[in-house]
Amino acid sequence: MTQYMISVSHNAAEGPTMENMDLAVIQPIIDAVDAFNDKLREAGAWVFAGGLQPIQATTTVDNTGDTPVVTDGPHAQFAEYLGGFWVIEASDFDAALGWAKAASQACAGRVEVRAFQEDPA
Template sequence: MAQYLMSVLADSTALATEAEQAAIDVFNDRLRSGGHWVFAGGLAAPGTATVVDGRDGEPVFTDGPYLESKEHVAGFWIIEAPHLDAALRLAALGSRHCNRRVELRPFLG
């Protein structure tokens, strides 16, 4: 089994609609019943982020995300799947249910 990070890509900070949230719940149940669930969460808007650099003496705090971009990660799943084909299916399903594009990226094995 391998683990994959499935990041939800969004181009606005609008939260999931009620219908989208319901669909996400259905998808989550499906992940759990299929034994694919590891963890998931929604993230607050990128503007709420703080970049912290503690490498050198006093930590430096910078308000805002490390990268200003049109799209941002609005949430994520961590899933478990035997191989990429299975993970791609789950990612396609997840994308459909949350109504956003997702990026699938393997954890180092």
């Protein structure tokens, strides 16, 4: 089976983000995501998932020069950022797309679905 990443993006310019939402607003989303996670596990599609700390908690590391440069904050300043993700296994892209549709509904936002690269060996 192929592994796919379903990524959840947040856009700070579009309104409140999870870190500043009222618990009464966010709790139904948390419950829906928990139920979605249970469905992934029951179907044998679950590999791994996780939510990320807010974008402000990012540290950027650039070790491409003579010395590493470690900077607080994201590499680039964009309104949109990765908020979390699932890694799933699916028989094909259509199956992964079905899971992505359910993920989008559960987390009440846009998601992207993308296959992992095949091992060249």
